Amino acid sequence: MAAERAASFTKRSIKTSAKLSGLRLAMSMLDLTTLEGKDSVEKVRGLCQKAVRPDASDPTVPSVAAICVYPSMVKPVRDELARLGAAGVVKIASVATGFPSGQFPLELRLQDVQQAVAAGADEIDMVINRGAFLAGRYDEVAEEIRQVKVACGTAHLKVILETGELETLDNVRRASDLAIRAMADVGHVHEHGADFIKTSTGKVQPAATMPVTLVMLEAIRDWYLETGKKIGMKPAGGIRSAKQSLHYLVMVKETLGDEWLTPELFRFGASTLCNDIVRQLHWLSTGKYTAGYDVSEA
Amino acid sequence: MTTMNKHNGTAAPKATSPRVQAPGWDYAPAPETVKVNITERYGHFIGGKFVEPSKGGKYFQTINPATEEELAEIAQGSAADVDAAVKAARKALPLWAALPATERAKYIFRIARRMQERARELAIIETLDSGKPIKESRDVDVPLAAAHFFYHAGWADKLAFAFPGRTPRPVGVCGQIIPWNFPLLMAAWKIAPALACGNTVVLKPAETTPLTALVLAEIMQEIDLPPGVVNIVTGDGATGAAMVGHAGIDKIAFTGSTEVGKKIASSIAKSGGAGAKPKRLTLELGGKSANIIFEDASIDQAVEGIIAGIYFNQGEVCCAGSRLFVQESILDVVTKKLAHRLRSVRTGDPMDKNTDVGAVNSKAQLDRIEHYLKIGADEGAIMHCPTPTPTGGSTGSSKSSPTSGFAKGFFCRPCFFTGVQPSQTIAREEIFGPVLSVLSFRTPEEAITRANNSPYGLAAGVWTDKGSKIFEIARQLKAGVVWLNTYNKFDPASPFGGFKESGFGREGGVQGLRAYVEV
Numbered sequence: 001m002a003a004e005r006a007a008s009f010t011k012r013s014i015k016t017s018a019k020l021s022g023l024r025l026a027m028s029m030l031d032l033t034t035l036e037g038k039d040s041v042e043k044v045r046g047l048c049q050k051a052v053r054p055d056a057s058d059p060t061v062p063s064v065a066a067i068c069v070y071p072s073m074v075k076p077v078r079d080e081l082a083r084l085g086a087a088g089v090v091k092i093a094s095v096a097t098g099f100p101s102g103q104f105p106l107e108l109r110l111q112d113v114q115q116a117v118a119a120g121a122d123e124i125d126m127v128i129n130r131g132a133f134l135a136g137r138y139d140e141v142a143e144e145i146r147q148v149k150v151a152c153g154t155a156h157l158k159v160i161l162e163t164g165e166l167e168t169l170d171n172v173r174r175a176s177d178l179a180i181r182a183m184a185d186v187g188h189v190h191e192h193g194a195d196f197i198k199t200s201t202g203k204v205q206p207a208a209t210m211p212v213t214l215v216m217l218e219a220i221r222d223w224y225l226e227t228g229k230k231i232g233m234k235p236a237g238g239i240r241s242a243k244q245s246l247h248y249l250v251m252v253k254e255t256l257g258d259e260w261l262t263p264e265l266f267r268f269g270a271s272t273l274c275n276d277i278v279r280q281l282h283w284l285s286t287g288k289y290t291a292g293y294d295v296s297e298a
Numbered sequence: 299m300t301t302m303n304k305h306n307g308t309a310a311p312k313a314t315s316p317r318v319q320a321p322g323w324d325y326a327p328a329p330e331t332v333k334v335n336i337t338e339r340y341g342h343f344i345g346g347k348f349v350e351p352s353k354g355g356k357y358f359q360t361i362n363p364a365t366e367e368e369l370a371e372i373a374q375g376s377a378a379d380v381d382a383a384v385k386a387a388r389k390a391l392p393l394w395a396a397l398p399a400t401e402r403a404k405y406i407f408r409i410a411r412r413m414q415e416r417a418r419e420l421a422i423i424e425t426l427d428s429g430k431p432i433k434e435s436r437d438v439d440v441p442l443a444a445a446h447f448f449y450h451a452g453w454a455d456k457l458a459f460a461f462p463g464r465t466p467r468p469v470g471v472c473g474q475i476i477p478w479n480f481p482l483l484m485a486a487w488k489i490a491p492a493l494a495c496g497n498t499v500v501l502k503p504a505e506t507t508p509l510t511a512l513v514l515a516e517i518m519q520e521i522d523l524p525p526g527v528v529n530i531v532t533g534d535g536a537t538g539a540a541m542v543g544h545a546g547i548d549k550i551a552f553t554g555s556t557e558v559g560k561k562i563a564s565s566i567a568k569s570g571g572a573g574a575k576p577k578r579l580t581l582e583l584g585g586k587s588a589n590i591i592f593e594d595a596s597i598d599q600a601v602e603g604i605i606a607g608i609y610f611n612q613g614e615v616c617c618a619g620s621r622l623f624v625q626e627s628i629l630d631v632v633t634k635k636l637a638h639r640l641r642s643v644r645t646g647d648p649m650d651k652n653t654d655v656g657a658v659n660s661k662a663q664l665d666r667i668e669h670y671l672k673i674g675a676d677e678g679a680i681m682h683c684p685t686p687t688p689t690g691g692s693t694g695s696s697k698s699s700p701t702s703g704f705a706k707g708f709f710c711r712p713c714f715f716t717g718v719q720p721s722q723t724i725a726r727e728e729i730f731g732p733v734l735s736v737l738s739f740r741t742p743e744e745a746i747t748r749a750n751n752s753p754y755g756l757a758a759g760v761w762t763d764k765g766s767k768i769f770e771i772a773r774q775l776k777a778g779v780v781w782l783n784t785y786n787k788f789d790p791a792s793p794f795g796g797f798k799e800s801g802f803g804r805e806g807g808v809q810g811l812r813a814y815v816e817v
Contacts, residue, residue: 001599001784011433013328013651025323218598225634249323254642258322265321 002169006210009250019246020284026245027054027277029263030064030270031093031234034073035100035202041076044069046297048080051090055278056296058285064274065263066091066123070099071112074119093158094121097148100162100201102127106144113151123156124148125234125269127201128175130165138178145182149195157183158196158234158267163212164204172212176219180231184223194265196232202269207237210251217255230259236269242280245273328651330432334422336509339371342379342532343515345386346525352378358534360508363429364648364657364707372508375533377540380500383529384546387471387498390526395468395496399455406454406493408521409514410447413440416517420510424482425648427509429657429708430611432649442788443486446806449790450490453811457495460808466815468496469578470548473541475562476511477554478504478659479614479730485511487805488551489528490790495814497549498527502541504554505534506660542566549578551813553616556583556728556754556799580803580813582616582795584728585756587777588749589619589785592742593627595761599783601635604734607759607785609643609712612658613732616800617757619785621725622714622736623745629738633716637684645685645711655732657707664708667731668701671713674724679715679735700732720748728754742767746774755797759785778804 014022032051034043047067055061067077067090074094081087094116098104104112113124126148132140149157159179163172176197183195197216200207213235220231233252239245245268252260260266275295282290339357341350351357351373359368373379394402413420417440424435457466472492476484481503492499503511515530531537535558542550542562552562559581566577589607591600607619624632648656658664675681683700700713714734718725724735739745749758758777762768772780778796781787788794793807803813 001596001602005599005602011437011651012325014325015328016326018324018326018328022323221638225638253323257641260321261323262321 002211002214006214006251009210009254010247012250014246014250020281022246022249023242023277023280023284024062025261026242026249026268027274028062028065029267030274031066031068031236031267032064032274033068033202033236033269033271035068035070035095039070039073041073044073044076045080048077048084048086048090050274050296052081052084052086054274055281058281061278061281063090065267066093068093068095068125068269070094071096071116071119071121074116074121078120091122092120093123093125094119095125095127095201097126099125099127100203102129103131106147109144110147110151113148117151117153117155121155123158124152125158125160125198127160127162128179130162133166133171133175138174141175142178142182142185145179146186149183149186156195158198158232159183160198160201160236161216162201162204163199163208164206169211169215172215173219176216177223180219180223183231184227184229194230194232196234196267198234198236198269200235200237200269202237208235208239208269210247213248214251214255217252221256224256230265232265232267233260234267234269239268239270240272240276242273242276245277325652329647330422330425330649330651332418332422334419334426336370336423336426340508340512340532341373342375342383343512343518343528343530344379344383345389345529346519346523348515349382352376352382355379358505360427360506362426363506363659366706369426370509372505372532375502375531375537375540379531379533380537380540380544381546383500383531384471384473384544386526386529387500388546390524391468391471391498394498394524394527397496399457399496402493402496403451403454405521405523406447406451406490409517409523410444410451412517412521413444413447413514416513417441417444420482420513422649423513424510425656428478428481428507429648429659431653431656432651433653434611439480439483442790443483446483446486446490446790450494453491454494457811457815460811461815461817464817466495466811466817469814469816470497471546472497472499472549472551472814473544473547474499474501475538475541475550475552475554476501476503478507479611479616481507482510482514484553485514487553491805491810491814493527495811497814500529500531500541500547502531502533502538505532508532539565543569547577548575549580549813551580551803553582559583559801578813580805581801582803582805583756583799583801584730585616585618585754585796585800586621586726586728586752587617587619587754587757587759588621588623588752588775589759590623590739590745590749590761590771591625591628591632592745592760592762592764592767593625594764594767595783596763597628597632597635600761601632601639603759603761603783603785604636605639605643608734609655609732610786612655612710613712614659614663614730615786617779617786617794618730619757619759620729620734621749621752622734623739623748624736625745626738626740629736633736636714637682640684640712643685643712645709655712658710658731659708661708663730664701664710667710667729667733670724670727670729670731670733671700674715674718674722674733674735677722677724679718679722679724681713681715683711683713685711685713720751726752742771746771750774750776753799756800757781
């Protein structure tokens with residue numbers, strides 16, 4: 001039934017003005033991501049330019065929410081964003097805690113976080129200990145999240161559940177509840193912006209799917225109804241088309257409400273999505289589909 | 299627009315300002331805009347032709363319940379019209395019944411395919427005439443109607459396998475009277491098995507929703523169905539009564555209210571004259587179906603089941619899960635989640651592709667719903683109507699009436715009553731609208747007792763993640779259809795029908811064939 005409900009969101013007809021505002025909203029929620037072993041400073045600088053102005057031909061297209069990189073690339077991102085005059089406008093998100101597997105001693109994972117924060121990361125995307133979770137050692141998973149949250153200091157935390165490895169929706173829900181409560185144990189240190197739960201690293205298939213995201217949104221909704229506190233959501237991996245991003249926005253709107261339709265509370269972890277949104281925006285303004293080579297690569 | 303970079307002189311893109319807009323996003327109107335051809339005036343479909351009603355014949359209007367505008371003029375079937383249709387069906391019977399079964403199947407397959415080809419048109423006309431949202435007529439009514447013809451086409455040459463050791467023969471001329479809640483789908487439920495078994499048909503669609511049946515008549519012409527095999531006579535209850543009383547009809551199949559069903563049963567029981575073979579009868583009538591949610595259910599999924607159960611088709615569904623029984627320990631959380639979920643249910647223009655709840659079918663039906671809304675409040679139940687108002691984003695307060703705030707048309711927003719006791723009217727009588735009565739229970743035994751404490755027995759739903767419990771509860775429910783961890787799912791292969799005052803006989807599946815054969 002979760003799959004059926006998730007599919008119902010794709011039936012909404014999003015046209016004309018709703019499509020335009022939805023695409024712009026989706027762009028503003030993007031965590032433009034590169035997480036590869038071959039990432040270079042040059043590539044990351046290019047990504048920063050793309051992040052600040054996704055469509056070179058249209059300055060009114062909003063900047064993305066954040067750049068998401070490995071810890072080693074945090075400083076180059078910070079420097080380039082500063083050079084572009086976009087420091088603080090586009091946030092810097094760094095994966096950490098031994099991303100993507102997390103198969104390292106806790107002290108190394110915490111050190112990873114501290115170094116990324118010290119280098120200038122505004123946001124930390126951590127991975128949970130899936131081995132401990134699947135073995136039923138929930139207290140251990142929660143305690144690690146608490147320690148990472150403390151290590152983040154003022155940086156926002158996104159907890160990656162790696163739902164592709166949890167496999168069942170029951171596990172996804174349990175892990176969501178666990179992560180939300182663990183973060184809440186440490187407390188909200190930010191006046192603006194929330195901590196997030198996130199589906200995937202992007203390194204494991206399946207990554208973000210609509211049913212999985214729906215179950216996580218429901219966990220967020222239930223926590224909100226119970227405590228009045230807002231947790232953010234970030235589906236990541238596999239959301240490549242503008243149309244998909246609109247489906248997710250519909251799902252957020254109809255599960256959590258309009259209050260969540262802001263980059264403070266919802267993000268897309270994606271890279272290809274950026275240019276597909278640009279091309280769809282071109283189509284809305286010109287009535288023509290631009291070719292892939294008509295837009296700059298990220 | 300751009301600032302020059304100090305270091306290397308290249309133009310750096312300027313960051314757009316931080317996002318200052320308030321959170322939120324609204325759907326733009328998404329009306330179905332394809333134009334369909336509706337004739338100004340329709341006669342009856344008798345002997346393969348559209349014919350004027352017999353002399354002195356009258357016409358009545360069919361309107362769009364969302365706008366109250368006239369769609370077409372429809373012939374009021376008189377006794378003479380019914381007689382002409384029955385004669386045409388009788389005349390067509392010997393050849394149709396004698397046709398090789400594989401040939402009959404070909405005709406039925408053709409009907410199904412032609413319905414698929416004209417699916418969009420059928421969906422639009424269905425929505426215009428009935429008020430149901432285009433999303434549902436497009437995704438549910440029309441595909442299921444075509445599926446019914448496909449399914450029964452497959453049975454036509456396999457009847458011997460359905461009734462092993464016997465020789466199934468057609469019943470004869472079947473008089474079929476159908477309701478307004480699923481006009482095309484009910485026509486398919488009736489016509490498809492009748493034709494597959496070699497019968498001929500006189501069908502009367504409901505007076506408020508005759509249009510898709512008349513398009514179906516066009517389809518019968520287009521696929522060259524032999525004249526008289528399917529005849530359609532339009533009209534109101536008087537036309538139906540003429541069919542029930544007609545000596546040339548071998549079988550009556552009726553779907554509609556229990557009140558009318560009882561009259562039909564009584565009339566047929568009395569009419570068995572000397573030597574005359576009594577008419578056969580199947581009835582699919584009202585319901586007040588129980589949807590039971592245990593504390594060990596997946597609650598979010600159960601809430602979806604509640605929505606699907608009672609708000610599908612504006613609640614104008616005979617098997618609607620209109621009595622919700624929630625285990626006491628989760629009553630509060632289920633109620634809260636249901637209220638929260640209803641905030642995203644969109645009531646309004648049925649032609650808008652994003653509408654979830656469309657128009658109530660008629661003024662009379664809206665009056666009936668309002669009557670029960672008043673009784674519910676008078677008897678002390680608490681009304682909740684947390685859906686957005688049709689004009690925009692604001693949330694309707696629990697005090698505003700579910701039927702207020704609509705400029706034209708017949709509308710009722712989805713709503714529910716809490717604090718309902720089993721003895722109250724809204725817990726016992728069929729409302730046939732988007733109005734849910736929420737009751738509670740403590741033990742499984744209490745759930746079963748309360749669920750079965752109804753003159754009806756059409757459907758039920760059970761929600762629990764515990765396998766042993768779900769089958770034990772299902773076994774004890776006196777209802778023709780029991781949905782487990784789902785609700786309002788239909789398939790041509792699955793028989794549908796009721797217990798007690800919900801009627802008798804089954805439609806769909808191998809069981810549904812039984813009503814259309816002599817063995």
